[in-house]
Amino acid sequence: MGEFDFLVGSWNVLNRRLTERLVGSDDWVEFTAPATCWRLFEGMANVDEIVFPDGVRGLTLRLFNPATQEWSLNWASSDTGTLFPPVVGRFDDGRGVFHGEDTEGDTPVRVRFVWSEITERSARWEQAFSADGGATWELNWTMAFTRA
Template identity: 25%
Template sequence: MKILLTLIIMILAITGNSFAQTSVQELEAYFDFWVGEWELSWTDNQGKEGAGTNTIERILDGVVIQENFMATEGALEGYKGRSVSVYNPQRQSWHQAWVDNQGGYIDLKGSVDGNQRIFQTAERPGPQGGTIINRMVFYDINKDSFTWDWESSQDGGESWSLNWRIFYQRVK
């Protein structure tokens, strides 16, 4: 019995270590571009402009990405949000949880589509009936800049409407 218990513990320890290594490798491969200090500017789908900051850092042994967003100018001034993103090796997918100072909570699942990085919500009831899916898309990714879109779909993801576009510029 002791030998069986010892074998189970060893297998779990080895498996846990390989998951941790996979997580770090996936983090570096897919979201390394996002880590850093950023200045933001945007115009939403109603023409309202704004600016803010976003600090992205690795935490918990470099496996989790933590986001610290703050709107500093414009109609959203004072809006703050935080997210944590992690690669789940058992599910082989990224997951993000977003919270903000207005009581908002959003649960998203990540994917990669070519040069785009995407976090998307599950389908849920829409405000006027039907269903809605939201997603954020990172694209035009360069060392010191990228674009981030918040989009929504009311037809199961067949078409997408732009709600908010943010331009990220790395703080030097």
């Protein structure tokens, strides 16, 4: 059984996202979106798709590397058709923390994904950016998953 097997199936996802990132904004937008996840490679991979209210679809490919014992999480959006740089990490005591490098506009950022509060019927995901190498973090997106 893979560590992301909890995510397999259909979900209702309550999204809470900052309207502007890295500008000190406290203006959040909330919306719901359905998501579905499929297990692959006997639990060493999975794919999920989320359908946002504006019709844009997001896809995450998660792959487990047995040599490093780490997961890579790879996000793509239907509006660009490209993969974003992956975040890489692992689970410890039921909490998964994953880091990577990306840009927000022209600003290089360190990215952190956290999976937590995982049960059979719910889970929480969050994304934060750091523009100072990880000294400070701005939480900019959360998703509360509830089993459909």
